[in-house]
Amino acid sequence: MDTKVLSGGKMKKQRKNNISHEFEKLDESVDDFEPASCSSSLSQTSAYPKRWLILVDIQEDFCAGGHLAATNSVYRKGSKEARNNPWEEVKILLKNYGEHFERTIVTQDYHPKNHISFASTHGREPYSTVYLYYPDNKSWKPDGVVKAMPKLFDTETLASKAKRKNKNRGTIVKQVLWPDHCVQGSGGENFVNGFKEYVEKEELNVYQKGKNLFLDSYSGVWGASHLEVSDLYPVVNEARDDPPEEVIVVGIALDYCCSFTAEDLAIELPNSRIVVIPEATRFVAETFDEAVKDLNFRQKGRKNQVEFVPMNKFLDKLDTEGFVF
Numbered sequence: 222m223d224t225k226v227l228s229g230g231k232m233k234k235q236r237k238n239n240i241s242h243e244f245e246k247l248d249e250s251v252d253d254f255e256p257a258s259c260s261s262s263l264s265q266t267s268a269y270p271k272r273w274l275i276l277v278d279i280q281e282d283f284c285a286g287g288h289l290a291a292t293n294s295v296y297r298k299g300s301k302e303a304r305n306n307p308w309e310e311v312k313i314l315l316k317n318y319g320e321h322f323e324r325t326i327v328t329q330d331y332h333p334k335n336h337i338s339f340a341s342t343h344g345r346e347p348y349s350t351v352y353l354y355y356p357d358n359k360s361w362k363p364d365g366v367v368k369a370m371p372k373l374f375d376t377e378t379l380a381s382k383a384k385r386k387n388k389n390r391g392t393i394v395k396q397v398l399w400p401d402h403c404v405q406g407s408g409g410e411n412f413v414n415g416f417k418e419y420v421e422k423e424e425l426n427v428y429q430k431g432k433n434l435f436l437d438s439y440s441g442v443w444g445a446s447h448l449e450v451s452d453l454y455p456v457v458n459e460a461r462d463d464p465p466e467e468v469i470v471v472g473i474a475l476d477y478c479c480s481f482t483a484e485d486l487a488i489e490l491p492n493s494r495i496v497v498i499p500e501a502t503r504f505v506a507e508t509f510d511e512a513v514k515d516l517n518f519r520q521k522g523r524k525n526q527v528e529f530v531p532m533n534k535f536l537d538k539l540d541t542e543g544f545v546f
């Protein structure tokens with residue numbers, strides 16, 4: 222996969238050619254924006270804050286008909302907005318507001334067959350929870366990468382007992398066992414129609430996760446329990462000295478991969494504002510409150526917390542950003 226970084230300027234030029242009729246009105250309102258006090262004879266300089274857009278796992282298997290569909294949303298059930306995936310909302314951000322994002326980053330869940338997170342790998346029921354014990358020794362993680370299958374326990378108590386036996390070394394990971402999903406080469410790992418073509422055409426960066434057979438990775442930045450880094454980590458690490466002002470996280474599923482990616486970004490980039498736009502996500506849980514419950518619990522008391530900003534409010538803010546004259 223090409224790892225070219227797109228500039229906002231390129232996206233601005235291209236969005237005019239691609240825009241669908243549905244979003245034409247929004248598009249015009251952005252282009253027409255002109256601060257009341259300025260004169261057109263003065264030269265313009267982009268005044269957008271340094272902002273990233275992270276598009277999490279917008280893949281076939283997470284949509285209706287996929288192996289692990291996460292299609293609930295903040296919209297009323299049956300309404301036209303309650304579509305099977307958030308591509309329509311993401312399209313507005315990319316095509317109408319592309320120039321507001323300095324970087325657009327795409328993550329992809331990309332598992333080998335018999336992945337540790339699959340119920341079928343262990344002969345278990347999908348959606349059951351187990352506890353994985355990763356012992357801490359050199360043969361297990363010789364160069365910072367997990368290279369052996371951890372021990373699986375049905376309860377946390379049993380996993381803790383095994384850990385105590387090993388002088389309290391190692392890590393216990395609570396793991397939901399999922400139906401097989403996003404298996405490399407299965408088709409389910411593909412991006413959804415429309416988005417797929419966009420990623421290819423724009424040569425957007427794609428950062429894969431969950432590639433290690435022995436470790437799951439909800440976050441694009443870190444694997445489970447930060448046992449090893451995922452593909453996006455070097456990008457985040459490089460940005461520490463000059464971090465983005467704002468990082469916008471959208472995609473699927475809000476309760477898992479979006480939440481963990483956003484949380485890791487909030488931890489790694491403590492001076493960046495990390496924002497999730499609920500309308501541009503879909504989730505496994507029945508309701509939005511349920512979907513964000515675990516994230517809110519985990520980040521209680523932390524200084525830099527993930528924020529949730531409604532789409533309209535966010536777009537209103539972008540509309541007020543313009544040019545310095």
Ligand SMILES: [Zn+2]
Nearest residue numbers: 330338403431
């Ligand atoms: Zn997965």
